[in-house]
Amino acid sequence: MKHLNHLLLIAAAIAGLASCKKEDDAVASPGNPAPGAAEMQLVASGTVDGYTVEIYGKGTNLYTGYNTVYARLKNAAGSYLGDAGLTWEPVMTMTMGGMEHTHGCPWSAPVAVAGNASLYEGYMVFIMASSSMGHWDLKVNFTIGGTTHELHLPLPVLDSESEFHKVYTSSMGSDGTTYFLAMLEPAAPKTGVNDMVVGLFRRESDSAFPVVDGYTIRVDPRMPGMGNHGAPGNEDLVQGTDGFYHGKAGFSMTGYWKVNLMVENSAGQLLCGNAVTTEVAESSVSFKVNF
Ligand SMILES: [Cu+2]
Numbered sequence: 001m002k003h004l005n006h007l008l009l010i011a012a013a014i015a016g017l018a019s020c021k022k023e024d025d026a027v028a029s030p031g032n033p034a035p036g037a038a039e040m041q042l043v044a045s046g047t048v049d050g051y052t053v054e055i056y057g058k059g060t061n062l063y064t065g066y067n068t069v070y071a072r073l074k075n076a077a078g079s080y081l082g083d084a085g086l087t088w089e090p091v092m093t094m095t096m097g098g099m100e101h102t103h104g105c106p107w108s109a110p111v112a113v114a115g116n117a118s119l120y121e122g123y124m125v126f127i128m129a130s131s132s133m134g135h136w137d138l139k140v141n142f143t144i145g146g147t148t149h150e151l152h153l154p155l156p157v158l159d160s161e162s163e164f165h166k167v168y169t170s171s172m173g174s175d176g177t178t179y180f181l182a183m184l185e186p187a188a189p190k191t192g193v194n195d196m197v198v199g200l201f202r203r204e205s206d207s208a209f210p211v212v213d214g215y216t217i218r219v220d221p222r223m224p225g226m227g228n229h230g231a232p233g234n235e236d237l238v239q240g241t242d243g244f245y246h247g248k249a250g251f252s253m254t255g256y257w258k259v260n261l262m263v264e265n266s267a268g269q270l271l272c273g274n275a276v277t278t279e280v281a282e283s284s285v286s287f288k289v290n291f
Helices: 002-014
Strands: 041-048 051-057 065-074 087-096 099-103 111-113 116-126 134-144 147-155 168-172 178-185 192-202 216-222 235-239 245-251 256-264 270-272 286-290
Touching: 041 147, 051 134, 051 147, 065 178, 087 116, 116 192, 178 256, 192 216, 192 235, 216 245
Parallel strands: none
Antiparallel strands: 041 051, 051 065, 065 116, 087 099, 087 134, 111 116, 134 147, 168 178, 178 192, 192 245, 216 235, 216 256, 235 245, 256 270, 256 286
């Protein structure tokens, strides 16, 4: 019942109740040059016990779907600290009918970036946008001198989906499990064969959304505006050593493509989505690109 409720909440959120918040502060700290620093933007910060935690995204906003996220920890003197056992956990608090409900999303633990011990990097796959019905907070813990500090940072999350753009989707599998698919690549689709990278996760509980191992994601991009034609070069996605699913998507021309997907388990059993045929124009599970 709780689970059903949650699906209803997800559906309602997808209906488009995204709120908007913008942060334009760039991360330009001369004392702490970071790889890719130019594209890092502050999305949240807060102070506890004299320590400031800064959270950065790869742009001015966080969105539903896959986000690379960075964190830095600063002491009262303004020095950035490494080795502080920093952990994070995104949590959404939703209120409906006066009842409060919390849930998480898929995310990875923050790890120190090579060559910069005071910059932590990980990812978060937000499964709902912030709205009047719910908000995301990032629970951050770190330990200094044997004392653990905790703070909760509000994280505004915008809806990434629009009419011709969709990089995140979820689906109830025929095995009764809810699956979450987030597209990392192609981030900038081009004509020809594109590398495709997708994160595949499942809902184990309200607070556990582990990576799904050993499945296959079948990919069939089509152009709905041009007789639903496809293109050569597609390769089904299989899991790489990084945990993400890797394959190829063929886009033979510019324009709008629906990237139809099917999720199969390691036994080859179809769990989510359906084949595209002359009678069935699309899969129930898909991404959308337009370029
Ligand atoms: Cu939610």
